[in-house]
Amino acid sequence: xxxxxxxxxxRDVASPAQAARVIxxxxxxxxxxxxxxxxxxxxxxxxxxxxLQLAWAPANVHATLSFGRLRPLHTNAVIFAFVGNxxxxxxxxxxxxLLKARTASDVLSKIHFWGWQLVIVSAVVTLPLGLxxxxxxxxxxxxxxxxxxxxxxxxxxxxxxxxxxxNEKHLxxxxxxxxxxxxxxxxxxxxxxxxxxxIGGTLKSYSVYGGAQDALVQWWYGHNAVAFFLTTPVLxxxxxxxxxxxxxxxxxxxxxxxxxxxxxxxxxxAGPHHLLNTALPDWAQTLxxxxxxxxxxPSWGGMLNGLLTLRGGWSKVREDPVLKFFAAGVTFYGMxxxxxxxxxxxxxxxxxxxxDWIIGHVHSGALGWNGFMxxxxxxxxxxxxAGRPLHSRRLADLHFWIGTFGILLYMVAMWxxxxxxxxxxxATNPDGSLMYPTFVETLIAIRPMYWMRLLGGSxxxxxxxxxGYNLVRTGLTAKVVETExxxxxxxxxxxxxxxxxxxxxxxxxxxxxxxxxxxxMASNAFxxxxxxxxxxxxxxxxxxxxxxxxxxxxxxxxxxxEGRALLFTVLSGLAVLAGGVAxxxxxxVVKPVEAVDxxxxxxxxxxxRDVFIAEGCYTCHSQMIxxxxxxxxxxxxxxxxxxxxFDHPFQWGSKRTGPDLAREGGKYPDLWHYRHxxxxxxxxxxxxxxxxxxxxxxxxxxxxxxDKMHALSKVGVPYTDGDIRGAQEDARAQxxxxxxxxxxxxxxxxxxxxxxxxxxxxxxxxKKTEPGTRPADGVSMKEPSAEENAR
Amino acid sequence: xxxxxxxESSESVDRVIHEVDGIQEYDNKLPNWWLYTLxxxxxxxxxxxxxxxxxxxxxxxxxxxxxxxxxxxxxxAMALTVGDATPEALAALAxxxxxxxxxxQVFVSTCAACHRADGGGSVGPNLTDEFxxxxxxxxxxxxxxxxxxxxxxxxxxxxxxxxxxxxxxxAYVLGLVGTNVSGGKAPQGxxxxxxxx
Numbered sequence: 001x002x003x004x005x006x007x008x009x010x011r012d013v014a015s016p017a018q019a020a021r022v023i024x025x026x027x028x029x030x031x032x033x034x035x036x037x038x039x040x041x042x043x044x045x046x047x048x049x050x051x052l053q054l055a056w057a058p059a060n061v062h063a064t065l066s067f068g069r070l071r072p073l074h075t076n077a078v079i080f081a082f083v084g085n086x087x088x089x090x091x092x093x094x095x096x097x098l099l100k101a102r103t104a105s106d107v108l109s110k111i112h113f114w115g116w117q118l119v120i121v122s123a124v125v126t127l128p129l130g131l132x133x134x135x136x137x138x139x140x141x142x143x144x145x146x147x148x149x150x151x152x153x154x155x156x157x158x159x160x161x162x163x164x165x166x167n168e169k170h171l172x173x174x175x176x177x178x179x180x181x182x183x184x185x186x187x188x189x190x191x192x193x194x195x196x197x198x199i200g201g202t203l204k205s206y207s208v209y210g211g212a213q214d215a216l217v218q219w220w221y222g223h224n225a226v227a228f229f230l231t232t233p234v235l236x237x238x239x240x241x242x243x244x245x246x247x248x249x250x251x252x253x254x255x256x257x258x259x260x261x262x263x264x265x266x267x268x269x270a271g272p273h274h275l276l277n278t279a280l281p282d283w284a285q286t287l288x289x290x291x292x293x294x295x296x297x298p299s300w301g302g303m304l305n306g307l308l309t310l311r312g313g314w315s316k317v318r319e320d321p322v323l324k325f326f327a328a329g330v331t332f333y334g335m336x337x338x339x340x341x342x343x344x345x346x347x348x349x350x351x352x353x354x355x356d357w358i359i360g361h362v363h364s365g366a367l368g369w370n371g372f373m374x375x376x377x378x379x380x381x382x383x384x385x386a387g388r389p390l391h392s393r394r395l396a397d398l399h400f401w402i403g404t405f406g407i408l409l410y411m412v413a414m415w416x417x418x419x420x421x422x423x424x425x426x427a428t429n430p431d432g433s434l435m436y437p438t439f440v441e442t443l444i445a446i447r448p449m450y451w452m453r454l455l456g457g458s459x460x461x462x463x464x465x466x467x468g469y470n471l472v473r474t475g476l477t478a479k480v481v482e483t484e485x486x487x488x489x490x491x492x493x494x495x496x497x498x499x500x501x502x503x504x505x506x507x508x509x510x511x512x513x514x515x516x517x518x519x520x521m522a523s524n525a526f527x528x529x530x531x532x533x534x535x536x537x538x539x540x541x542x543x544x545x546x547x548x549x550x551x552x553x554x555x556x557x558x559x560x561x562e563g564r565a566l567l568f569t570v571l572s573g574l575a576v577l578a579g580g581v582a583x584x585x586x587x588x589v590v591k592p593v594e595a596v597d598x599x600x601x602x603x604x605x606x607x608x609r610d611v612f613i614a615e616g617c618y619t620c621h622s623q624m625i626x627x628x629x630x631x632x633x634x635x636x637x638x639x640x641x642x643x644x645x646f647d648h649p650f651q652w653g654s655k656r657t658g659p660d661l662a663r664e665g666g667k668y669p670d671l672w673h674y675r676h677x678x679x680x681x682x683x684x685x686x687x688x689x690x691x692x693x694x695x696x697x698x699x700x701x702x703x704x705x706x707d708k709m710h711a712l713s714k715v716g717v718p719y720t721d722g723d724i725r726g727a728q729e730d731a732r733a734q735x736x737x738x739x740x741x742x743x744x745x746x747x748x749x750x751x752x753x754x755x756x757x758x759x760x761x762x763x764x765x766x767k768k769t770e771p772g773t774r775p776a777d778g779v780s781m782k783e784p785s786a787e788e789n790a791r
Numbered sequence: 792x793x794x795x796x797x798x799e800s801s802e803s804v805d806r807v808i809h810e811v812d813g814i815q816e817y818d819n820k821l822p823n824w825w826l827y828t829l830x831x832x833x834x835x836x837x838x839x840x841x842x843x844x845x846x847x848x849x850x851x852x853x854x855x856x857x858x859x860x861x862x863x864x865x866x867x868a869m870a871l872t873v874g875d876a877t878p879e880a881l882a883a884l885a886x887x888x889x890x891x892x893x894x895x896q897v898f899v900s901t902c903a904a905c906h907r908a909d910g911g912g913s914v915g916p917n918l919t920d921e922f923x924x925x926x927x928x929x930x931x932x933x934x935x936x937x938x939x940x941x942x943x944x945x946x947x948x949x950x951x952x953x954x955x956x957x958x959x960x961x962a963y964v965l966g967l968v969g970t971n972v973s974g975g976k977a978p979q980g981x982x983x984x985x986x987x988x
Binding site for chain 2: 100250251255276290291297438524528626628669675684
């Protein structure tokens, strides 16, 4: 056993006869850390590039490097490559020590590491090529989705196998969070990524969900990717490394219990807060809002346990960069988890949704919480694993201050920009007309903030580079110094029967109270208060009874549960599933009634839609007009569920860097769209949209259109066999009609290009049409009638 | 879960109860303010759900929108803040420098994208020649701007701009007629000489 590793712990009770030697696998965590640092720098560099593109459109230098394609690369790289590798490093390192066992299989660890890097590399290749499913934070196409699922299963097997071989009976709170992470991320990823591939050797696929269903599934996933990929594993890491680095005991075990269960149960319900004031049914919106508010205290429970653990150790925080990063990271977590519930209030969301405020919010979490917790963990771990002190503490301090200043610049810029633009969108004159009728006015007003954000982000990136240098000099890429400990194998002791645990008072009480309260929420106005009061009374007396019983002795219930890994996993899985099932199942079985009127896209429009998705247009353009007067004056009537029912995936969007497109069809002539796509600034001075002139040269593969319609027909879009067979002919006819009209105005573009298809799609938005109608009747055709000419 | 604070149950502060891998755990009581936040949020959630979803006492976003639109319609009927767009009123506005200045401002920010800043036309027709697709009379121009020609890609602007700005921009367009700027779009529609108005 090496004397250098302060994390090593010898059980002093171990008598030589019983003791077994364990050598921890520290090569795997070190590898994951190196990957995290590398991908973190890459992902944030892409972030700086997209920030520049927003401030200064000429930075969109090439079609593959335009904002719409790089933004998904930025989000995927930071979430899944930077934070992903960081949490794997922390989990592999801390779990071995908390379980007193070497990771079960070195082979699985290697498959996990290299498999994950392969997934990342394939993302780096496919996203700039426009190969995307068009679902935010889940853009990767189906073969990569399958690879992710397989790698995750390898990770899960390795982790639970290690738990099964543990030499420590009770699972520490960090392990609880890791368990919840592994179980939930698997469920989220698989359910959300279900898609039907287009036959014929393409990577293209369509989500099995459409319209509001897809919206609900997507944000159930998207929000809980934040919860279970960016939050719970990092909380586990906090619970291990923060008390280690501070040398202080964790403040409160019972707070750990309560905030863990409350957090994982409540978080999963909160997804619909991304869809407030949309066409999503009102009950789902309200659930999303109230569960987000109830999430405030459980989130702060984690922050409190972190900060209060530092009580009495603040002088150390001033000196040690590791603790500085942890203290600031936990504080940023507290800020972000206060801002989150605030933004989930319907009226606040009415102002903030689609604006930069949301961008600022996620970055206070990503840069402040994830980035700083990662930095703290790296600065703590790399010296210990490499067996030498940190190369430069002053450089780490510099990183801390540059990073903090960068985050503050970033957040302030986004607050100012988000609130300003939100206020400008809703500013109306007394007669109800818009004070800023042209969208671009509101963009020009916030342009200075985009430069400030670029500065903040660049400073943060500089800090990351300093960290990378510092860690490499410390030994990030060097061979690790192995830690060997002696452990006492677990003695077989009689267990409490699992039925007694499952049907113990706290669990039965929780299920009964939640069940009665749930019935109360679903019942009518007179019965509802009765049920809620009954739930409250049962809960109150139940808690008192349990506390009375506990005082009379016996091991506390949760301590028993902590010793039962399988039961713990099953129960946490059930706690997580409750919210998902309650929200998503009703949406999947109930089809919106109005959907009978809706008509699917014509062949060319469908091709145009695929271009729209591939170019990442949804990253800046929403297709969801909210029921607010200032919004309907600008964009037209509120969007309905029926209008997006055949959209696989839905394209409601989450951000308006440009205007909403839900009713774009027929608003401007084809020529306007053509000129605007070729050079946005020729039409709209001050626009920051990337140019799409290259779409005029990109030919469509119309042989494939029928296959695409066939795939969509499998997931419920009512294309007939005739539609599918005639797809190519219909697409050519519609394309020809648009191209010949453009030619009359002096714009020459071939009819089977992506340019013509995307114009057909844009002109279709907000319109209803019969599939397969002749071009002359098509909505995108605007033959001036004789009567109009005569006017 | 709030525990009644009896001396024997409230574990003395900062007592280590577990230890694993050198990490010790206290079992301190939950701060009261944290508990009140939790309880308060749960109570609020129950009340909010009851008010808006169970009893439907509060307006949903769609209902609130309907009410706002109804109010707006009522207000519009009550108050005519600007005069009617009669041919005489529009002709008078065209001579009012305040009106044409406002009109020019609106034109540059809103109309120039399609009609060019000088009115010479690009996507939309040339407004400075004597050829008209939808009529050159002041009230015809006003109607084209206010209600739009949706089939040809001309949006209805009155809902966005309001009556005042719509009339002002009409006044400004009336002043463009016959300026025949250079490099303008080729004539479209019927010839309607200025003298004929």
